Amino acid sequence: MPEDFKPGCARPSGTGPAESSPAESAGHTTPQEVKRNMIMVGKKAPDFTASAYHQGKFINVRLSEYLGKWVLLCFYPGDFTFV
């Protein structure tokens, strides 16, 4: 499971998506390439690593560490927003 770390002055952000999107590596995109990159139910969730705050500690979270468990991955617009 994730271990905590001591952040320096730089803003820690994990490493992001595990693979670069086809759009970035190809330089140009066709509609097919864009479609391939979209989330589909019944297909693998793209893996990623992100820094996180959890119960008083800073940790790095990798989605694939949660294999074997059910995951609810929730995005939201921003801290200190109202809803």
Next chain:
Amino acid sequence: MSVDSIFVHKIWNDNELSKMVKGGVPFPMLSDAGGKIGSVYGIYDADAGVETRGRFIIDPDGIVQGYEVLTPPVGRNVSESLRQVQAFQHVRASKGTEATPSGWRPGKKTLKPGPDLVGRVWEVWKTSEAFD
């Protein structure tokens, strides 16, 4: 997960959210600088520079079973998210032999798809069961 840094997550949790939820947020609050992960998941709004309200149900094999995306002003229904997880867990435990009809909750009737059920759902399931 939002585009905010883990430092902002800490202050939001410690100064505000912990006053709403005893012990603070129980799950990791993830940081997605620049919306890189949100872009891969198709929910990052590059014009506004923020993630929209995307919610993904990922099963123990890492497969996306469902998702929902809302624009910022409308909040989610947590009970509905949990209901969906419970339904997917039930289907998985049955090894795909059962399906959960509209509005299913734990304890309610499931359906067993097969040749005998074709054209006869009306005999075993009523539309009133779709509602709470």
